[in-house]
Amino acid sequence: MELKTLRYFVTLGEELHFGRAARRLHISQPPLSRQISRLEEEIGAKLFYRTQRHVELTPAGELLQRDASAILANVAEAMNTARRAGRGEVGKLSVGFFLGATYTLLPRILQNFRAQHPEVKLVLQEMGITQVLDAIISGEIDVGFLRPPSADPAVLTEVLLREPFVAVVPQNSRFRTAKSISLKDLADEPFIMYTPGNSILYTQIMTACHQAGFQPRIVQETRRPITMISLVRAGAGIALVTSSVQATGNKGVLFRKITGPLPMTEIAVAWRARNPSPLLQSFLKVARQAARRKSTAT
Amino acid sequence: MELKTLRYFVTLGEELHFGRAARRLHISQPPLSRQISRLEEEIGAKLFYRTQRHVELTPAGELLQRDASAILANVAEAMNTARRAGRGEVGKLSVGFFLGATYTLLPRILQNFRAQHPEVKLVLQEMGITQVLDAIISGEIDVGFLRPPSADPAVLTEVLLREPFVAVVPQNSRFRTAKSISLKDLADEPFIMYTPGNSILYTQIMTACHQAGFQPRIVQETRRPITMISLVRAGAGIALVTSSVQATGNKGVLFRKITGPLPMTEIAVAWRARNPSPLLQSFLKVARQAARRKSTAT
DNA sequence: TTTATTGATACATTTCATGCATTAATCATG
DNA sequence: CATGATTAATGCATGAAATGTATCAATAAA
Secondary structure (H helix, E strand, O other), rough: OHHHHHHHHHHHHHOHHHHHHHHOOOOHHHHHHHHHHHHHHHOOOOOEEEOOEEEOOOOHHHHHHHHHHHHHOOOOOOHHHHHHOOOEEEEEEEEEEHHHHOOOHHHHHHHHHHHHEEEEEEEEEEOOOHHHHHHHOOOOOEEEEEOOOOOOOOOOOEEEEEEEEEEEEEOOOOOOOOOOOEHHHHOOEEEEOOOOOOOHHHHHHHHHHHHHOOOOOEEEEOOOOHHHHEEEEEOOEEEEHHHHHHOOOOOOEEEEEEEEEOOOEEEEEEEOOOOOOHHHHHHHHHHHHHHHHHHOOO | OOHHHHHHHHHHHHOOOOHHHHHHHOOOHHHHHHHHHHHHHHOOOOEEEEEEEEEEOOOHHHHHHHHHHHHHHHHHHHHHHHHHHHHHHHHHHHHEEOHHHHHOHHHHHHHHHHHHOOEEEEEEEOHHHHHHHHHHHHOOOOOEOOOOOOOOOOEEEEEEEEEEEEEEEHHHHHOOOOEEEEEHHOOEEEEEOOOOOHHHHHHHHHHHHHHHHOOOEEEEEEEOOOHHHHHOOOOEEEEEHHHHHHHHOOEEEEEEEHHHHHHHEEEEEEEEEEOOOOHHHHHHHHHHHHHHHHHOOO
């Protein structure tokens, strides 16, 4: 049983005339006759009542006519779906990310990607930076956001965003009139700090303070920048956070630029090497575009 | 796009190994490679990631895999349905009948037919005898029940049942002790009669009375034997009905055999000549069987 | 480095649908 | 009633397309 036969059958079922049907199919009449009778033989039932003057569908033919049309439509649709999937227009993409990517970068990327690929299902998972790397390697996610460096050679990374640290100070702070703050001016301030565990930021800040010649006095530790800001607002001390955190709102606190030895922190997108999925490529393209626009905007 | 190609694709998608898949398909490996790449070309997207060591489905391939399996299953099912329809095991059959067939004959036929062909949809329509004939000719129904004769040569009929008339008399009738009644004994009784219009029974009864030497005194006319019985019960007169009407129940009235010139009435099944539908043939077969058993039972 | 495995390619072969010519059967027309 | 036209089926030669055998290229394992 081949689709060609079904197409012949459906056309003949519509025309009910071997000559006309053959013409519509761009073949001559004899092969159509042959194919139809071969089909009838294969099914083991007459599909057309035919005299030399009249062609009509049998009950069996009528049933098959309906089914065959549906099948042909399904085939066409399946091919179309596969074609679009090949161009990265449909499918599923799993994305893993750490908290720091959620402030400005990720929302923009997701928004653009959804606009360009409305039929792609995005599966989003928040996780720690190290978990992002593991998930990429294990194949649990197709693409992830993390802070470089990532050691694994099977994972490719590309820095999307470089952002400075900013100081978070209370509204009544002595820094409230300053446009920027030198890092060593903070030497005597109580610090609200990232948890040392899985945060590269902790290392960056501690190193920078060391270079500036002091050891920060840490009064509180937390993973979440939002919590830091709340604590600053409550007067517990000052904090250093990445610039993008400002996007979450700044009621009750002030953000100030930092001068001194603090490096920029980086957010990178990462994916499994040898993953030629067109969806992944599309996603990376959108991510790069969004990052470019974001960078200029900052 | 042909089903053969889809079958190759599905098998390869299951095996993920050209050699094994080819073996399962009873072909050698090269044609499989060719067919798959031809399919990829046609769709315009890679369906497998393949190195010389590993074969894996692409996202597009995975989608098509699902669709293709479903399509192949649908094709198999469609062929099966058509095959069974060819044997008269599935489909639709429209049956038209007149009131008189509904007492004993039709229920038995339908019950047997439904038991033997559970997947055949029966469309039932009650109509007058003349309408049955018209509906057969027009193709509105496939098979009908009527009282012969039917004039049309395009319609074949076959008598299924011959039944006598019986007299319906009130319980307090002077005939209550009689085992049978001679037709001419009814000469002075008030008659409850079929409507002359479309009832052959009217003609039969009137003719018989005439032969018996009297003109019945008609006090009431109705189409429905049930109504006649009600009227008899109410004391309006006596009636002559076909024997099978007794099956509807006889509370309050008595049924008595008639002797005399009254002929049997016939119920026939009728169908369009040149209707080779296997369903029709099955139905006729069941009808004949049911009629034979019914006849002996009466 | 060697050997085995696996998918792709080259070419001859076979299979099978197709087209042309013709036949048989039915319907319309004079 | 006979003739011609129409339509589906059949016979036969042709051609296209899939198949099989042999082979190559690339990778992984020993």
